[in-house]
Amino acid sequence: MAPGWWTEAVIYQIYPRSFADSDGDGIGDLPGITARLGHLAELGVDAVWLSPFYPSPQADAGYDVADYRDVDPLFGSLADADRLIAEARAKGLKVIVDLVPNHTSSAHRWFRAAVAAAPGSPERARYIFRDGLGPDGAEPPNDWQSVFGGPAWTRLVEPDGRPGQWYLHLFDTAQPDLNWDNPEIRAEFVDVLRFWLDRGVDGFRVDVAHGLIKQADLANWEEPQEILSGNEADKPRPPMWDQDGVHEVYRQWRQVLDSYDGDRILVAEAWVEPAERIARYVRPDEMHQAFNFEYLLAAWTAPAQYAVITRSLEATDAVGAPTTWVLSNHDVIRHASRMGLSAKGGRPNGIGIGDPQPDAALGLRRARAATLLMLALPGSAYLYQGEELGLPEHTTLPDESRQDPTWERSGHTQRGRDGCRVPIPWEADAPSYGFGPTDASWLPQPPLWAEYALDRQQGVSGSTYETYRTALRLRREYALGRGTLEWLSSGDEVLSFRNGGLTVLTNFGTAAVPPPAGELLHSSAPLDADGRVPTDVTVWVRHS
Ligand code: NOJ
Numbered sequence: 001m002a003p004g005w006w007t008e009a010v011i012y013q014i015y016p017r018s019f020a021d022s023d024g025d026g027i028g029d030l031p032g033i034t035a036r037l038g039h040l041a042e043l044g045v046d047a048v049w050l051s052p053f054y055p056s057p058q059a060d061a062g063y064d065v066a067d068y069r070d071v072d073p074l075f076g077s078l079a080d081a082d083r084l085i086a087e088a089r090a091k092g093l094k095v096i097v098d099l100v101p102n103h104t105s106s107a108h109r110w111f112r113a114a115v116a117a118a119p120g121s122p123e124r125a126r127y128i129f130r131d132g133l134g135p136d137g138a139e140p141p142n143d144w145q146s147v148f149g150g151p152a153w154t155r156l157v158e159p160d161g162r163p164g165q166w167y168l169h170l171f172d173t174a175q176p177d178l179n180w181d182n183p184e185i186r187a188e189f190v191d192v193l194r195f196w197l198d199r200g201v202d203g204f205r206v207d208v209a210h211g212l213i214k215q216a217d218l219a220n221w222e223e224p225q226e227i228l229s230g231n232e233a234d235k236p237r238p239p240m241w242d243q244d245g246v247h248e249v250y251r252q253w254r255q256v257l258d259s260y261d262g263d264r265i266l267v268a269e270a271w272v273e274p275a276e277r278i279a280r281y282v283r284p285d286e287m288h289q290a291f292n293f294e295y296l297l298a299a300w301t302a303p304a305q306y307a308v309i310t311r312s313l314e315a316t317d318a319v320g321a322p323t324t325w326v327l328s329n330h331d332v333i334r335h336a337s338r339m340g341l342s343a344k345g346g347r348p349n350g351i352g353i354g355d356p357q358p359d360a361a362l363g364l365r366r367a368r369a370a371t372l373l374m375l376a377l378p379g380s381a382y383l384y385q386g387e388e389l390g391l392p393e394h395t396t397l398p399d400e401s402r403q404d405p406t407w408e409r410s411g412h413t414q415r416g417r418d419g420c421r422v423p424i425p426w427e428a429d430a431p432s433y434g435f436g437p438t439d440a441s442w443l444p445q446p447p448l449w450a451e452y453a454l455d456r457q458q459g460v461s462g463s464t465y466e467t468y469r470t471a472l473r474l475r476r477e478y479a480l481g482r483g484t485l486e487w488l489s490s491g492d493e494v495l496s497f498r499n500g501g502l503t504v505l506t507n508f509g510t511a512a513v514p515p516p517a518g519e520l521l522h523s524s525a526p527l528d529a530d531g532r533v534p535t536d537v538t539v540w541v542r543h544s
Helices: 030-035 037-043 078-090 109-116 183-198 246-258 275-282 294-296 302-317 360-375 405-409 449-453 463-475
Strands: 010-014 048-050 092-097 154-158 162-169 203-208 265-268 324-326 380-384 484-490 494-501 502-507 519-523 537-542
Touching: 030 037, 030 078, 037 078, 037 302, 078 092, 092 183, 109 484, 183 246, 183 494, 203 380, 265 275, 275 302, 294 324, 302 484, 302 494, 360 463, 360 502, 360 537, 463 519
Parallel strands: 010 048, 010 380, 048 092, 092 203, 203 265, 324 380
Antiparallel strands: 154 162, 484 494, 494 502, 502 537, 519 537
16 A cells, blocks of 8 residues: 555644735634645645634634634634635645644633533533632642643632632633543544544644543642643653553544545644654554654754654654654744754743844754755654744744733743744735735734745745755655665764665754765755855755
8 A cells, every 4th residue: 555645745834823814804814825825835845734723712822722613703714614625635735624632712612511510510521620629629639730831720610609619721721621531522522523524624633632631640740831841751751641541532533534535644742752652642543643842852963863863763663653853833933043042042932022032044044954954854744834934933022912821821931932923924015024915913023024025035046935945846856755764974063864866964063064975956055165065054965
């Protein structure tokens, strides 16, 4: 049997609020996306993944879903979703939608019913309600912290006006965690899968896939939570993450997907370490792919990149799944900025006015080298909207305009993720840089956005956009996604490997190095005057 499309696909993440706005209200929408699908076909990706567009109070930018079977009027209608799916198919693009099973919105009819019902009722049994501790139940049931900061429990006011039970929310208070031990929840999500599969989607990105099942005793866990980490290899597993019970859920879902024609896929968003634990999500009867966050977080040094690439390939090979690669998404600092931060600076959750600012030129140079390295690797790669333009993080966003719940919940200590979610620039001289027909933009765009606009880069040799496009064309031509990696050099300064007909070299050192022998096909930046590969540059060479 031929390997499925997803084993080697390049999948482009669309963050609907920030991609393209058709009606000028400052928030991107589905018709906007449909109108811009041509860009993605031309760029040369295989599929799109859409972050949530479902009805939602938008307490967490749509990751708080109030109805899993509809489209929020902010983004359009179900008919618009159908048109988007059909248009994408006509352009040869697959469509993956986001599924958020760990929690609903507090505006979901189920949660409203739970709040109105009595403790111990079937309505409450859909969520994780507990009595509080202490004589009057005024203490939360355990010490868990929310990923966005503050306690992971909120106390209800019961229908009779008295303070009542507490409910668990690993994220915002407006995102109550579902009780996945309840068969009704399982049945509901199978039905939701079918709803979207019947509409023709090619798969689901599964939000917080490692969180659905909690350790039964809800044992205390005093560690603070972090959006970027599940658990570390050398520490005991936290009682809320990566419990073995989650796998049963995905085995059932796999059967549902397999009962449909075509190759429909599940991809796990699971902040879990080490790579062997992640590989458990992609065993043959579970999901198809899992995001490789260890790769995203790896330092930009030859030894760190060598180690993470090798480990990732080994871990997924062991279960017969393709490896995935990703450098940016809507939860992390864009890699064009992240890679320009001082190595000692750690991993900030957002950057704002007054914070140490990244070196933009260094960041972009490294980001392009990293992208070319990534796109030459076997497996499937994820791109985040705007990275093909070399878009940096908005690192001077005024704090008053921040919308990520992290900023408030952390008591203004973590700036959060707004900086990577700013609406993207299409046309340098248009209002909102072509994001929409008006100047409106739900997050302010930085003044320098014009230089990154698509129309400034199209047809410009050496632009980031053309660099991506060439890479994607060659990746397809040389079937790199389904190739095999063979290391040629893995020193402290230079990494080099073969994948099929291509030799790839990245220079991490301080001195320029000679390129591999053969015809130079592509490079992330020009070679120096002596034809050598400068620092922070990746080259693709066709060997004879
Ligand atoms: C992961 C999503 O990527 C993030 O944006 C969201 O805030 C959390 N899950 C909660 O749904």
